[in-house]
Amino acid sequence: MAPQLPFINLLAQPGGRRRQDLGSFEYSYQAEITNVYPLTKAEKLYQLQLIDPEERRRFSFLPGQFVMLELPGIGEAPFSISSSPLHHGDLELCIRDVGNLTHFLSRMQRGARVGISGPFGTHFPVENMVGQDVLLIGGGLGIVPLRAPLFAVLENRSRYGRLDVMYGAKSPADLLFTYQYDSWRQFDVNLAITVDRPNRGWRGATGLITELLKERIAKADFQPATSFAIVCGPPVMFRFVCALLTEAGLPMQKMFVSLERRMHCGRGKCCRCNIGATYICLDGPVFDYWTVMNLKEAI
Amino acid sequence: MSSSHILKKDHLIPLLRKLGKAYRLVAPMQNRHGDTLFAEVASVETMALDLDHQPQESLKPFLFPQQEVIAAYEADQAGYALHPRYAAPPPTLYFGVRSCDLAAILYMDVIFSQRTREPHYLGRRHNTVLVGLNCNAPFPNCFCDATKNGPFSELGADLQLTDLGDRFLVTAGRAQGETIVSRWPQFFSAAEEAEIKKQYQLYLEARGGFQRQVHVDLAIRRLAEGMVDEAVWQQLSLRCQDCAGCAYVCPTCTCFTIVDQPRSATSGERLRCWDACTFAGFTRMAGGHNPVEPKKAAIKHRFLHKLKYDVEKHGRPSCVGCGRCLDICFGGTDIARFVELASEE
Numbered sequence: 001m002a003p004q005l006p007f008i009n010l011l012a013q014p015g016g017r018r019r020q021d022l023g024s025f026e027y028s029y030q031a032e033i034t035n036v037y038p039l040t041k042a043e044k045l046y047q048l049q050l051i052d053p054e055e056r057r058r059f060s061f062l063p064g065q066f067v068m069l070e071l072p073g074i075g076e077a078p079f080s081i082s083s084s085p086l087h088h089g090d091l092e093l094c095i096r097d098v099g100n101l102t103h104f105l106s107r108m109q110r111g112a113r114v115g116i117s118g119p120f121g122t123h124f125p126v127e128n129m130v131g132q133d134v135l136l137i138g139g140g141l142g143i144v145p146l147r148a149p150l151f152a153v154l155e156n157r158s159r160y161g162r163l164d165v166m167y168g169a170k171s172p173a174d175l176l177f178t179y180q181y182d183s184w185r186q187f188d189v190n191l192a193i194t195v196d197r198p199n200r201g202w203r204g205a206t207g208l209i210t211e212l213l214k215e216r217i218a219k220a221d222f223q224p225a226t227s228f229a230i231v232c233g234p235p236v237m238f239r240f241v242c243a244l245l246t247e248a249g250l251p252m253q254k255m256f257v258s259l260e261r262r263m264h265c266g267r268g269k270c271c272r273c274n275i276g277a278t279y280i281c282l283d284g285p286v287f288d289y290w291t292v293m294n295l296k297e298a299i
Numbered sequence: 300m301s302s303s304h305i306l307k308k309d310h311l312i313p314l315l316r317k318l319g320k321a322y323r324l325v326a327p328m329q330n331r332h333g334d335t336l337f338a339e340v341a342s343v344e345t346m347a348l349d350l351d352h353q354p355q356e357s358l359k360p361f362l363f364p365q366q367e368v369i370a371a372y373e374a375d376q377a378g379y380a381l382h383p384r385y386a387a388p389p390p391t392l393y394f395g396v397r398s399c400d401l402a403a404i405l406y407m408d409v410i411f412s413q414r415t416r417e418p419h420y421l422g423r424r425h426n427t428v429l430v431g432l433n434c435n436a437p438f439p440n441c442f443c444d445a446t447k448n449g450p451f452s453e454l455g456a457d458l459q460l461t462d463l464g465d466r467f468l469v470t471a472g473r474a475q476g477e478t479i480v481s482r483w484p485q486f487f488s489a490a491e492e493a494e495i496k497k498q499y500q501l502y503l504e505a506r507g508g509f510q511r512q513v514h515v516d517l518a519i520r521r522l523a524e525g526m527v528d529e530a531v532w533q534q535l536s537l538r539c540q541d542c543a544g545c546a547y548v549c550p551t552c553t554c555f556t557i558v559d560q561p562r563s564a565t566s567g568e569r570l571r572c573w574d575a576c577t578f579a580g581f582t583r584m585a586g587g588h589n590p591v592e593p594k595k596a597a598i599k600h601r602f603l604h605k606l607k608y609d610v611e612k613h614g615r616p617s618c619v620g621c622g623r624c625l626d627i628c629f630g631g632t633d634i635a636r637f638v639e640l641a642s643e644e
Contacts, residue, residue, distance in 0.1 A: 072374030099585025
């Protein structure tokens with residue numbers, strides 16, 4: 001039996017509550033898991049669809065923003081959106097089975113109902129990158145938030161210059177989205193992949209992602225003045241990749257990184273994602289490297 | 300404009316009786332264990348009003364409860380729906396609020412209305428009338444002079460009371476206060492010049508009555524300049540017992556966590572509970588990575604938040620000098636100890 005909680009119409013209460021006080025606070029969209037694709041041993045790609053057609057059409061986000069995924073009885077957790085902004089309410093989230101909520105999620109089947117609130121946070125400014133070369137550098141799960149700006153660029157491919165995607169993973173078995181590499185290459189994407197620990201069948205590059213980047217920088221057509229870089233991955237990777245790019249002459253404010261922190265509310269209230277006076281959920285998760293350098297203990 | 304009135308102490312209980320009929324009345328009362336706590340007044344006749352001691356807890360549990368249902372959900376095969384639940388408390392009058400707690404409420408107002416408005420707190424706050432009480436004699440652990448919000452309060456209260464011996468000087472600060480004075484004029488008379496002068500005299504005496512010198516300004520400056528030694532955090536983290544008592548009694552600590560509490564197979568409630576930054580799991584992410592890893596970093600985060608980040612963000616520290624963490628901390632990891640260590644050359 002559902003608990004019979006009293007329904008209170010706040011706006012009709014004595015004392016008056018303004019409509020803006022309520023806003024969209026704690027508003028969650030109902031969504032359905034339409035497909036689950038296992039990508040590797042631990043990661044799965046979940047395709048979600050907002051159930052209400054009007055909400056699905058109206059829901060919009062920018063590449064790099066995140067949503068809170070709510071599982072009934074378990075709670076909510078933030079995840080980067082990994083699909084194209086053009087698809088509005090048809091979202092893709094790539095999630096590793098690593099914690100409490102994600103483990104529960106990994107056992108859910110298609111057709112299950114979940115809640116989505118958001119989108120929250122800042123975004124990668126792909127609109128400013130028009131006419132310029134774009135470098136997307138991802139390590140491990142870092143490719144997941146990179147897919148949104150990648151799709152945004154691919155959908156307007158002619159408006160951008162050279163597009164490089166560099167992706168490093170631990171081993172060939174950990175590579176995500178392997179089935180899409182060919183289709184990306186067809187759109188004139190210079191895709192370079194490296195793994196730390198190759199297995200017997202691996203014929204690609206081996207080593208750290210910085211090696212790929214060094215190769216790229218050494219090429220004659222690398223022009224830092226007309227390039228943008230987006231870097232996602234573990235904090236240790238930011239440090240080395242961004243140092244290399246800075247050395248190559250790319251200005252710090254043209255490098256963007258996405259930080260992650262634990263979050264509970266997504267609205268700058270619960271006070272656990274802050275680095276200094278900066279809240280990752282409101283001021284981030286996307287920062288330019290200049291800002292990150294000035295945030296102590298960020299990476 | 301504020302106006303000053305006189306309320307004779309004999310008239311206090313009759314006034315409270317009237318107020319108790321118009322509002323839900325919350326006042327500091329002594330319970331049977333001898334503790335002074337804010338509590339809802341069931342009957343003005345039998346209440347053990349205690350204005351001589353500092354309430355051991357602030358008004359935080361009333362405006363921002365330790366645990367509160369913020370939403371209810373229903374989930375089954377057919378769907379998942381979340382219904383926000385907003386508490387709609389009756390208009391509440393808080394009597395005898397000290398200047399530290401008033402300053403803390405003003406701080407919480409900023410936190411909960413800044414950038415995104417938070418309806419649960421603001422809903423309660425909206426229906427709140429505050430009657431403040433100035434501290435003529437600061438309590439042993441107080442240092443609100445150092446945080447510049449006491450011992451006499453000028454902001455935040457609807458009615459501000461000053462104890463002049465056999466009478467209270469009442470200053471009506473906001474419209475709600477004027478309403479109370481004009482609704483029950485039989486209890487109030489106009490204040491004379493001498494009484495206002497006496498209030499100022501008491502203020503000067505109270506300012507001299509602090510038993511503790513906590514150089515908050517100096518600590519803020521040294522933190523801003525990055526001059527606080529790492530050994531300070533190390534020393535404090537060794538003493539911290541991880542009980543979060545300081546965060547729970549602190550009137551300005553508003554960190555919370557959100558959990559889902561299943562009530563049946565298909566439904567449940569979403570609760571918001573207090574949390575504390577000294578807990579090990581506060582910032583730990585799934586997979587075990589914790590950006591604020593050692594205990595030292597958590598302690599550092601706590602004090603920097605109070606005395607550095609909030610100064611950068613709001614222009615004033617979020618410590619209001621109530622001294623409650625000094626009372627509660629048995630390890631001595633309180634803010635006064637930190638300020639003392641941070642101020643050392």
